Amino acid sequence: MSTLFPLVAKGAITSRRGKVLVGPVDLTLDGRGTCVVIGPNGAGKTTLLRLLHGAARLTKGSITWACPTEQARHNQAFVFQRPVMLRRSVEENLIYPLRAHGMPKAEARDLAQNWAERVGLQEMLRRPAPVLSGGEQQKLALARALIINPKLVFLDEPCASLDGRAMREIEAILHEASSNGTRLVLSTHDMGQARRLADTVVFLLNGQVHEQAPSSKFFTAPETPQAAAFLKGDIVE
Numbered sequence: 001m002s003t004l005f006p007l008v009a010k011g012a013i014t015s016r017r018g019k020v021l022v023g024p025v026d027l028t029l030d031g032r033g034t035c036v037v038i039g040p041n042g043a044g045k046t047t048l049l050r051l052l053h054g055a056a057r058l059t060k061g062s063i064t065w066a067c068p069t070e071q072a073r074h075n076q077a078f079v080f081q082r083p084v085m086l087r088r089s090v091e092e093n094l095i096y097p098l099r100a101h102g103m104p105k106a107e108a109r110d111l112a113q114n115w116a117e118r119v120g121l122q123e124m125l126r127r128p129a130p131v132l133s134g135g136e137q138q139k140l141a142l143a144r145a146l147i148i149n150p151k152l153v154f155l156d157e158p159c160a161s162l163d164g165r166a167m168r169e170i171e172a173i174l175h176e177a178s179s180n181g182t183r184l185v186l187s188t189h190d191m192g193q194a195r196r197l198a199d200t201v202v203f204l205l206n207g208q209v210h211e212q213a214p215s216s217k218f219f220t221a222p223e224t225p226q227a228a229a230f231l232k233g234d235i236v237e
Ligand SMILES: Nc1ncnc2c1ncn2[C@@H]1O[C@H](COP(=O)(O)OP(=O)(O)OP(=O)(O)O)[C@@H](O)[C@H]1O
Pocket: 016, 021, 039, 040, 041, 042, 043, 044, 045, 046, 047, 048
């Protein structure tokens, strides 16, 4: 039983220089499955993920967890569209978050090896992370996020610009993480990916949650004309 959830956002707004970027958002997330955030360019997907993660300033409203916020932050990770790597080896990139969580070095090294195998990077443990391909870097970023066994991972367009094979491998890792009880909140432009991964969908429009539904319902019978138009591929503003 998770102690983080529900995550409850009430009237949450993030603004910059007086301009509201996202909000007001009312959203409750329980601790299971994959929530996919979709919406037109600039709708606020990245900003919403950052806001919920605590990486964007909460200007107004509240975001609360079932546990103290610090504890919630400690149990979550964020995977960026462009992976941010330490300029060190694959192994050191995997060991780093474990050491930051206080794990002894030998144990951290064993776990790093184990995770490198799980994501197919076992041959590359000693290689500098920056020389990996885009797909390999994203698999490393995922492994580095999941290695601390977080209760929640935010992923912002994790497969943008990756080829089909890398995308398939990454989706397999995400399926496994979700089955193992890690809550995923993922933004994507790729409606195929949204259909493959989503248990629930949040449709954002102009910085607000326009519709939220189980994926089976959202993709077959969206409630609003804007969501229906978006799914048809129309331009929605
Ligand atoms: N640092 C910033 N300063 C000012 N405005 C910003 C900043 N970051 C984002 N915005 C604005 O906030 C709005 C939401 O942007 P965001 O990147 O979250 O949308 P998105 O749905 O992820 O877009 P995309 O699909 O293009 O990635 C946009 O109008 C964007 O121009």
